[in-house]
Amino acid sequence: MTSTYAVLSEGLEKRFGEVHALRGLDLAVAEGTVCGVLGPNGAGKTTAVRLLTTLLRPDAGSARVAGHDLVREAAAVRSRIAVTGQDTSIDGDLTGRQNLQLFGRLHRVRGPAGRTTELLDRFGLTEAADRPAATYSGGMRRRLDLAASLIRRPDVLFLDEPTTGLDPASRNLIWDAVRGLAAEGTTVLLTTQYLEEADRLAGDIVLVDRGRVAHTGSPAQLKALVGAHAEVVVAHPDVLTKAAAVLDRLTGGQPSFDHDRNAVGVVSKDPTLTLPLLVRALDSAGVPLLDASLRPPTLDDVFLRLTETDTTDEVKERAA
Numbered sequence: 001m002t003s004t005y006a007v008l009s010e011g012l013e014k015r016f017g018e019v020h021a022l023r024g025l026d027l028a029v030a031e032g033t034v035c036g037v038l039g040p041n042g043a044g045k046t047t048a049v050r051l052l053t054t055l056l057r058p059d060a061g062s063a064r065v066a067g068h069d070l071v072r073e074a075a076a077v078r079s080r081i082a083v084t085g086q087d088t089s090i091d092g093d094l095t096g097r098q099n100l101q102l103f104g105r106l107h108r109v110r111g112p113a114g115r116t117t118e119l120l121d122r123f124g125l126t127e128a129a130d131r132p133a134a135t136y137s138g139g140m141r142r143r144l145d146l147a148a149s150l151i152r153r154p155d156v157l158f159l160d161e162p163t164t165g166l167d168p169a170s171r172n173l174i175w176d177a178v179r180g181l182a183a184e185g186t187t188v189l190l191t192t193q194y195l196e197e198a199d200r201l202a203g204d205i206v207l208v209d210r211g212r213v214a215h216t217g218s219p220a221q222l223k224a225l226v227g228a229h230a231e232v233v234v235a236h237p238d239v240l241t242k243a244a245a246v247l248d249r250l251t252g253g254q255p256s257f258d259h260d261r262n263a264v265g266v267v268s269k270d271p272t273l274t275l276p277l278l279v280r281a282l283d284s285a286g287v288p289l290l291d292a293s294l295r296p297p298t299l300d301d302v303f304l305r306l307t308e309t310d311t312t313d314e315v316k317e318r319a320a
């Protein structure tokens, strides 16, 4: 069983003093897939990556990565994986090409010159290859760092927020690279705060919230967890609250207002909501409607819905 998973973790926990960064993280990433670990700041994404790449030891739980036990066979795990974070390991005094050749020698890659040229090309760095890396933009350094981590063809690649803060051109090159790696059979686990990134790259998404997995599934499955996104535009600002009350009753969601447009929107908790139902309910409540729409949920909606549910539950718990 385990051999079909590139990453399989059970109950991983990590504390930093008072902070319980991971509270029992269960992950199952099938070989050759791209898994997007999605979560807000502080959710525990970086801690998870540091544990799974042997940079930190778990306080509890266990994991197998690339077929080896994370703790007992840490060296074997390290030999099969690569990790790229936001702090690059690039030497600014060396050129891009020299940096890659250095990594190639460190990892005893056969034919490092050819592999270097191939990677420089893949990451759009051919023209800049013979300039010192210190002259590179942030996006170019991030690309070079990713190229360096690929020099010895890892089985599992960990990317911690690979495109945070990058320009669109660098972001697209990194996205292409991830797709290319996946097509070659490399397993990729990437963390991101960007729903769009997870939607585009990952076959499976793991939603992490406060150190635990809140949901897992394909982008489509996650979207199916919530109903449609409903929005109505009313004729007068004074009826906006009334419209919101109807939406609240009908959908169970938390209305959000766009006062400039006299609009109120909600992500429905009820997947069976239809436009006629919505319009009839508002009409019989005497709300003068200018416009009403239902559109399929985006991953953003899913994210909002799930975090919103959590806080509501927490408030209820505290009130009880």
Ligand SMILES: Nc1ncnc2c1ncn2[C@@H]1O[C@H](COP(=O)(O)OP(=O)(O)O)[C@@H](O)[C@H]1O
Residues within 6 Å of the ligand: 016, 017, 019, 020, 021, 039, 040, 041, 042, 043, 044, 045, 046, 047, 048
């Ligand atoms: N070395 C550390 N010392 C103390 N607290 C830490 C350390 N690393 C992370 N944390 C805390 O653990 C929690 C999870 O952090 P992190 O894994 O970096 O989240 P993410 O990458 O999802 O933003 C946060 O509350 C963070 O402040």
Ligand SMILES: [Mg+2]
Residues within 6 Å of the ligand: 045, 046, 047, 161
């Ligand atoms: Mg992080």
